Amino acid sequence: MSRPTPLRDVHEALGATLTDFAGWLMPLRYGSESTEHNAVRQAAGLFDLSHMGEIFVTGPQAGEALDYALVGYISALEPGRARYTMIVDPAGGVLDDLIVYRLADDEFMVVANASNYPRVAAELAERATAFDAVVEDRSEQYALIAVQGPRSRAILGELTDADLGGLKYYAGLPATVAGRDALVARTGYTGEDGFELFIAAGDAEPLWAALTEAGEPYGLRPAGLSARDTLRLEAGMPLYGNELSADLTPFDAGLGRVVRFDKPGDFVGRAALEPLKDVPPARRLVGLVTTGRRVPRHGYPVVVAGDGAVAGVVTSGAPSASLGKPIAMAYVDSGLSDGLAVDIRGNHEPVDIVELPFYRRKK
């Protein structure tokens, strides 16, 4: 039985197609997912992300505890700033990718993926035992609503006096939105400018309604997981379970820059990861574009055109509304750069390797 979010009634009233995602009953789309995708690129989209986990780490040594528990240099974060990071196992395998917000000198919020946060909370609690820090999973108390797209700042500006223009990318501040307390963060997963509002679960419905009303003149549309997936794929952003897994290290995923060997002290995974930092991985994560109309999907083999030798695997693929053709991310044997195809249900469709991301917004 899937868990509903605090916005379930709203989604049903909007006629959403609901789907199970990581044990949660989530809106897949409200109408046409392509329309939702394009609304986020051209105007704004409203997302329910209440399935994400919010884990708080507080206390005098909260920063040091997170330095030990995660691969990032968390204690170096200024209050009000956020950082993309990962938690790995002792062998260096990625357990989850995370965003950590420093809310105060001694208070951090770790945002983890829906499928992983119970494990992340347990790992953090265990890794923090030697530190003067408390780990508390407050996911049940929080809802998360995102407003994403070029008009998101104007829409949110209708409802808050917070200095949104002064809020940097990857920063967050406490504010009042439509009269309710929220942590307003300039983060997102769409490749657009946008904001994420961490709010009390009980405030989710009234805030969704206020945002819907304020956004109406700006073309704001509710957007589901389907659009979220195609938007993040165009933006070249990894999805846990697709591009990231416990079988891969951050270096395998081309994200070695998030591992901070320069921070003081030991951290979980350091011994395993340090020897890998200058070793080219056997496979690298690349972008693929096809010339046909059939879509390379998660799990399809990448092959050498001609002899059909398997040279990799597709991790995510979808038709790109912004590019007008199918795109995919794939792990491909290092050294190969052309002459590749994807085995799409028995047919070898030629593909070109391209730089990620597929889509970059105009500043």
Place this chain on the structure above:
Amino acid sequence: MSSIPEDLQYTKEHEWVAGVDDGLTLTVGITAYAADALGDVVYVQVPEVGSAVGAGDAVGEVESTKSVSDLFAPVGGEVVEVNQAVVDDPSLVNSDSYGEGWLFRIRLEGDADDLLSAEEYTALTSGES
């Protein structure tokens, strides 16, 4: 829930079939229920004109943003026409499933006894939703 036309027949694979009662050439498409479940259709592969197909054969594909499904021949026979308009603009499957979004025509060989009535298909889809 989209309405299910009374004058068509259906398969368990969510295809509709027209013309069973009045001729040998049957028109095939996918139902609005299936189109809704798939989401935005982005690619349609139809069978080749002139190909001989058996009832239940996989003869093509319908691909949406999120998934891909096989297209099946609802009856046995010869494919005599395909809808090039829907190949060129697959969104017709979503916008007009029972009209402009038809997929192919087949000249029936044998019988078409295994098809579902509108009433039976309604019961099938209400059980799934």
